[in-house]
Amino acid sequence: MAAALRAQVLVPLEVNGPVTNRVNMVVLAEGYTAAQQGQFLRDATNLMANFFAAEPYSAYRGHFNAYALFVASAESGSDHPTTGGPYRNTYFNSAYEFYDYVITIPPNGLDPDPAHGVGKVEQLVEQWLPEADIVVLLVNDIQPGGSSGVGGPTGRSNRLPIITALNPFPPYSDIVVHESGHFFAGLVDEYTNAYPGYVPVEAPNATRQTQRDRIPWNAWIEPDTPVPTPNDWQWADVVGLFEGAQYQATGWYRPRFDCKMRTLGMPFCEVCREQIVRAIYDKVRPWDDVRPAGELLHANAGQTLRFEVDLVEPVSGALAVTWLTNGVPVAGSSGPVLVLDPASLGAGRHQVELRVADPTPWVRTDPEQRLRATWTWEVLVGGPVLRWTAVGGAAGGRPWFTLEGPAGGSVVLERSADLSAWQPFLTNTAWSGRWDYTNDLPEQGGMEFFRAVWQP
Known part of the structure; x- marks a missing residue:
């Protein structure tokens, strides 16, 4: 039942990505009666269109999600105490406080009880969209006005709403954009x-x-x-x-x-x-996902590794993507995909690093490096899979064998009498993927063991 109610009440206006990596906005209805739900959704849609028409929100529109949350009031409009009325019975008890332009909800100079205003906002947002970053209270009153926080410009938090009257005419349609400068930035x-x-x-x-x-x-x-x-x-x-x-x-x-x-x-x-x-970048990483998901990878030479990033790009320009291996940029790789042959790294532990930055000229100082993000994978590279495909004895008791595996690099043969101390004795420096070998070394006496080790 709760899921069905949520689907009926919380209406997506614009969804561009996961709520965990977007600036999430929610528009609440104030002074709209139950019969005016359709009007509220149209008004909320127009409100967001005006919001995203302003820079820099237009260029970074894809970094936002927007939703509408309808709550019915008994009467339409808002209170106008400074002009002697009218007074309306509304859900959040909004009023044009101070003078007929600044709109507030309790606690304010007219009602000190937050349960009659801000408390209701907090409860609804926590229930329906706890990830909300910007809360807008859209007041169904044509008289221009608004505020952010409580009691004018002196208080703000992420659960206190931007309040704006319904007025589609410039410049008053710009109130929510102005107030977002306070509330959000x-x-x-x-x-x-x-x-x-x-x-x-x-x-x-x-x-x-x-x-x-x-x-x-x-x-x-x-x-x-x-x-x-x-x-x-x-x-x-x-x-x-x-x-x-x-x-x-x-x-x-x-x-x-x-x-x-x-x-x-x-x-x-x-x-x-x-x-x-x-x-915006304090809330949104420049990517939604990176793959592979793990930070520690195991790979063998001859096995292709594919790294990918799902970028969250501004409308106005591309992000700068840099791939590095062991701190060195990979030449020619500036897109969202890097295909890597572990053999190019060699056996051992290596780092593959992703760096993404927004080079927008709109930001000249970024002391906290908000417009940059990095992700690092540790890659453990082993040698290729080598196989003894044939083993036998030649004249005089000399052992022979055939060794096969992926071409590239070189193969070193080592011998041991106890499987503990190994001594290299021969290297195939032109490893083509097959080696037919007959042992001509003097016997060491007793049991003897051989192994093959790949080197890049």
Whole structure:
């Protein structure tokens, strides 16, 4: 029964891979009645289309999964206490708190009980999609508004939702994209108007530093760009150090004259876009699977080894794939498959390493190496299977034998009187796969044993 219920309620909007290796989004219904379930699914689909139309989400769309989770409310819409109503009976008790733009759910200034809002979100997400990374509460109200976390920009966690009103018209359809910058990538608002009680902090897109080499986004600032940068349109097309960010008109700086974290409808600037890409790779490896699955492999010369990787590639460009054996790149191998003859390695223990990186120009600094991943196999290579195919005695009691096996390398004959101490006495340096040998060595007296050892 639980499986059937899940199939009816949790609706895939876009599935590009396993939930264990994707950024998983879930859109929850708020202020939709039972009769409006179809409308919610259409609205959620349009919401995600707007989301994936924005860069860098468009280029990394394949790194995401998206689902819709319908929960019926008794009435449509949301509360508007700051304008004297209307008031609606909804599942998550959303309200346009502070002024008729910031939407929150309890606990908030109207209701301190998290069980009436955030607690319901946590319970549903844990039940239906515990792997969720981004939770969106879609409010069925045409009045523009939203927030991320609880009580405006001061609190966030992976179980607190991005809240956005249903408004399909630009720039308000961009609210969920702006809020994702907070919720998912740790970006801060770049507004300059005061927000009482807000405490600014160093962030990927905000700083107090004015010394060029200490600016977090210094890699994006050209040498001829003045620091601080004049706050006018003459410098609107460059990354610099513009005063005004995090609700502070002075003393705090942002990377661009304008950006989505400052103005709805604008694209993310280079610095914010870079941080979002790094956040994506914090959740998603550049591959879904590697084969063989084990990290320790046994192989014999003449046995082909095949290594494969299922890449998770961005839309905008290919990943850089490098294969190495014992730390040395394999020439001509830059694709998702490597076919290797163990004989080329030789007998013994070897390493085969896979390195995958995203060379996107959208990321100039990656101190945690999030855009790179490696996988290493240990390969134990033995010699080829050698077989005594005929054994006999020649005149004078001399033993003879025929030795056969895969061609390549060389074969060394060794002898022993006790199966413990072995002495090499002859090498076939032109091993073609067959050796007819008659022993002409003087007898050592007593029992004597022979063995053949392959060498690369």
